[in-house]
Amino acid sequence: MEKHIDILIVGAGISGIGLAVHLSKHCPQRQFDIIERRESFGGTWDFFKYPGIRSDSDMSTFGFNFKPWQKANVLADGASIKGYLLEVLDEYKLKEKIHFQHRVLAANYDSTQKKWLVEIEDANQKKQTWIANFVLGCTGYYNYDQGFQPNFPNQQAFKGQLIHPQFWPADLQYAGKKVVIIGSGATAITLVPALAKGGAEHVTMLQRSPTYIASVPSIDFIYDKMRKVLPEDLAYKLTRARNIGMQRGIYALAQKQPKLLRKLLLKSIEMQLKGKVDMKHFTPSYNPWDQRLCVVPDGDLFKILRSGQASIETDQIEQFTEKGILLKSGQHLDADIIVSATGLEIQILGGIKATIDGKPMDTSKHMLYQGIMVSDVPNMAMIIGYINASWTLKVDIAAEYICRLINYMDKNGYDEVIAQGDQTELMEDTVMGSLSSGYIARAADVMPKQGKHAPWNVTNNYLADRKVLKNARFDDGVLKFEKRTKQSLPKPKLVS
Numbered sequence: 001m002e003k004h005i006d007i008l009i010v011g012a013g014i015s016g017i018g019l020a021v022h023l024s025k026h027c028p029q030r031q032f033d034i035i036e037r038r039e040s041f042g043g044t045w046d047f048f049k050y051p052g053i054r055s056d057s058d059m060s061t062f063g064f065n066f067k068p069w070q071k072a073n074v075l076a077d078g079a080s081i082k083g084y085l086l087e088v089l090d091e092y093k094l095k096e097k098i099h100f101q102h103r104v105l106a107a108n109y110d111s112t113q114k115k116w117l118v119e120i121e122d123a124n125q126k127k128q129t130w131i132a133n134f135v136l137g138c139t140g141y142y143n144y145d146q147g148f149q150p151n152f153p154n155q156q157a158f159k160g161q162l163i164h165p166q167f168w169p170a171d172l173q174y175a176g177k178k179v180v181i182i183g184s185g186a187t188a189i190t191l192v193p194a195l196a197k198g199g200a201e202h203v204t205m206l207q208r209s210p211t212y213i214a215s216v217p218s219i220d221f222i223y224d225k226m227r228k229v230l231p232e233d234l235a236y237k238l239t240r241a242r243n244i245g246m247q248r249g250i251y252a253l254a255q256k257q258p259k260l261l262r263k264l265l266l267k268s269i270e271m272q273l274k275g276k277v278d279m280k281h282f283t284p285s286y287n288p289w290d291q292r293l294c295v296v297p298d299g300d301l302f303k304i305l306r307s308g309q310a311s312i313e314t315d316q317i318e319q320f321t322e323k324g325i326l327l328k329s330g331q332h333l334d335a336d337i338i339v340s341a342t343g344l345e346i347q348i349l350g351g352i353k354a355t356i357d358g359k360p361m362d363t364s365k366h367m368l369y370q371g372i373m374v375s376d377v378p379n380m381a382m383i384i385g386y387i388n389a390s391w392t393l394k395v396d397i398a399a400e401y402i403c404r405l406i407n408y409m410d411k412n413g414y415d416e417v418i419a420q421g422d423q424t425e426l427m428e429d430t431v432m433g434s435l436s437s438g439y440i441a442r443a444a445d446v447m448p449k450q451g452k453h454a455p456w457n458v459t460n461n462y463l464a465d466r467k468v469l470k471n472a473r474f475d476d477g478v479l480k481f482e483k484r485t486k487q488s489l490p491k492p493k494l495v496s
């Protein structure tokens with residue numbers, strides 16, 4: 001089966017849905033389809049089911065610029081984020097644009113036709129070829145099929161259950177059980193209070209090294225008050241501006257005065273631990289924001305540690321045993337359940353095998369023009385959000401840029417755009433390279449690379465990007481535009 005479409009968005013997560021809204025608002029002359037491999041929308045916010053799953057970004061900046069969050073909570077659980085996305089789909093009538101249980105396996109750009117030939121597998125495992133003018137990757141940054149799972153020494157000896165948070169069993173009985181969570185990132189610090197409150201006999205968080213953790217209020221009282229007296233849009237705008245400024249300010253402080261920020265963060269933790277937990281577990285060896293800063297609402301993690309329902313160990317695993325984990329220090333952690341919150345396996349473009357005229361494209365050898373378009377790859381863009389701020393801030397401005405580019409092409413009758421890469425710009429750092437977290441280090445083989453200068457340098461700075469993307473000219477000598485020639489195949493009919 002062969003189907004001709006115009007713009008193909010891969011992924012119906014927060015990025016794909018955001019991009020679809022911007023396309024429908026700013027490019028009404030174009031048609032688009034969203035291909036989603038799963039049976040539902042929302043990506044991350046539908047897929048992860050572990051207890052307590054929530055954002056660690058504030059919702060005024062994790063929400064879109066076109067739709068207020070409309071609730072006073074600062075962080076949100078997975079179901080609320082999915083609910084917000086459902087409202088967006090309904091308001092913009094986008095559900096019918098999503099082809100669920102369709103997975104993009106491969107895509108080849110045919111430079112004669114100036115079209116992408118996209119191989120898609122449907123729910124019945126039948127393969128179809130869709131022919132598209134543009135492919136826009138909104139596939140997130142990790143592999144949905146497997147998480148990052150180290151092979152622990154003597155792992156097979158453990159007689160209890162070993163679980164990865166990416167595949168949380170819906171029927172897992174953890175009440176009354178001893179749980180050990182391996183990890184120190186956002187997932188581990190979310191799970192500890194959630195499992196303890198859910199009735200686990202005891203929860204131990206086992207980390208190799210400490211992470212910076214900041215406590216944030218669970219309710220934004222100022223936003224809540226503002227919403228009662230100001231129009232919703234204005235209250236949201238003001239709150240977003242305040243939070244963007246605060247996030248940027250903290251990040252800038254981490255770059256300019258790391259020692260000061262470290263002191264402030266550690267002091268605040270010390271005050272919450274009230275001498276009941278050793279500060280060594282919360283004193284990282286690196287500077288703030290060298291790795292993603294974790295947050296907890298109303299200090300819930302510290303409260304549960306103080307109560308004794310949960311504890312924390314900083315040590316290394318000697319080996320798994322029948323009954324738990326033997327640590328290098330000689331201590332043994334008894335466990336009925338071990339949760340390996342060891343992270344994600346980084347994947348770009350959802351594992352799609354992309355080729356250009358049959359020649360394989362290796363994403364790790366490309367840069368991103370303006371942080372959006374893959375160098376030397378025609379008619380392709382991908383949305384990779386911020387890692388030092390809310391992901392969605394980038395989604396909005398990247399989508400607006402893509403719309404402006406498409407409108408420019410339409411106005412000038414262009415069918416193809418290529419961001420011509422300059423190999424002298426290519427650096428070893430990836431576009432996520434400003435953080436030293438394990439999963440980002442593991443991304444070097446797949447992530448596009450940083451460039452030395454603009455437009456190849458990915459700044460991870462929302463305010464700077466917003467200005468650049470809003471004003472960037474398309475006749476900059478880097479973007480090359482082409483029209484389809486008469487010899488090319490006739491323009492295909494759009495069927496969707």
Ligand SMILES: Cc1cc2nc3c(=O)[nH]c(=O)nc-3n(C[C@H](O)[C@H](O)[C@H](O)COP(=O)(O)OP(=O)(O)OC[C@H]3O[C@@H](n4cnc5c(N)ncnc54)[C@H](O)[C@@H]3O)c2cc1C
Pocket residue numbers: 010011012013014015016035036037038041042043044045048054055056057062102103104105138139140141142144187349350351352383385386389390391392
């Ligand atoms: C547990 C967790 C918590 C997080 N919390 C935050 C946070 O608080 N703040 C923040 O900024 N970021 C956070 N992130 C990062 C988060 O992934 C992004 O914020 C955001 O949700 C990514 O949205 P996305 O749409 O780009 O990707 P995803 O949410 O990953 O969605 C991608 C979609 O593409 C589909 N897809 C992938 N490959 C294919 C294919 N080949 N064919 C068809 N469909 C495909 C997937 O099924 C999925 O639906 C978190 C990540 C995780 C895992």
